[in-house]
Amino acid sequence: MRPVGTLAELQTEALACTRCALASGRTQVVFGVGDPAASLMFVGEGPGREEDLAGEPFVGRSGKLLDKLLHQEIGLDRSQCYIANVVKCRPPGNRDPLPDEIASCRPYLEAQIEMIAPRVVVTLGNFATRLLLDTSEGIRRLRGRAYPFHGGQLVPTYHPAAGLRGGAEVVAEMRADFVRAKLLLAGDRP
Numbered sequence: 001m002r003p004v005g006t007l008a009e010l011q012t013e014a015l016a017c018t019r020c021a022l023a024s025g026r027t028q029v030v031f032g033v034g035d036p037a038a039s040l041m042f043v044g045e046g047p048g049r050e051e052d053l054a055g056e057p058f059v060g061r062s063g064k065l066l067d068k069l070l071h072q073e074i075g076l077d078r079s080q081c082y083i084a085n086v087v088k089c090r091p092p093g094n095r096d097p098l099p100d101e102i103a104s105c106r107p108y109l110e111a112q113i114e115m116i117a118p119r120v121v122v123t124l125g126n127f128a129t130r131l132l133l134d135t136s137e138g139i140r141r142l143r144g145r146a147y148p149f150h151g152g153q154l155v156p157t158y159h160p161a162a163g164l165r166g167g168a169e170v171v172a173e174m175r176a177d178f179v180r181a182k183l184l185l186a187g188d189r190p
Contacts, residue, residue, distance in 0.1 A: 007036045007115045010108065014088055020104035022089035022097075028055045032084035032112055039185055040076065041118035042066070043109065043128040045159060046087035048094050057083045062160035065171075066124070069160075073178035074185070082116050084109060086127050097127060106131070119152040120184045122177070125159030143177055146184055155181045 011031045017023060030047035033056050042058075050060035058066050058078075066083075070076055087097045087105045097105075109131075113121065123129040126139045132154060133147060139156055146153040157177035163170045 026089040034082035038082040039119045040081040044124040045127040047090045052090035065160040074182045129156040
């Protein structure tokens with residue numbers, strides 16, 4: 001990946017990416033969406049079928065839950081934050097991304113984080129959390145607190161799909177994590 005100056009230039013480069021096998025099965029690259037100067041950034045795993053078709057992260061059922069929690073617990077909508085994924089192309093059959101696919105997309109995500117420079121990053125699920133915290137620990141052990149990250153804070157929480165599957169208890173824990181992110185954005189200690 002060559003150095004780029006703006007988020008738009010990085011997106012243009014990502015749209016033409018063929019660095020891993022995911023490129024051959026995608027409908028389109030799902031780069032990211034939202035405010036490029038946002039204080040809050042969400043990072044998920046990778047696009048699903050609906051995201052692959054729309055070219056935007058979190059547009060299906062998981063996206064509706066993300067939008068609901070974002071509005072209810074933080075008081076923002078998706079245009080006021082930035083949403084990206086670890087991998088930018090849909091893994092076949094919505095399988096987990098492979099290590100080489102994650103490694104191929106990692107420079108794009110790292111550049112997005114550097115360019116946006118959010119004060120708070122909320123990771124959605126195991127893949128994003130493990131990658132950004134450089135750990136093998138699972139989300140159940142990591143969530144419930146904030147971690148120093150690139151001069152700001154990182155708040156791990158469950159992927160919205162886990163909230164849809166896991167019911168009220170998982171959603172309640174996600175709500176608490178979103179409140180933690182809101183407090184950090186306000187400069188308070190959660």
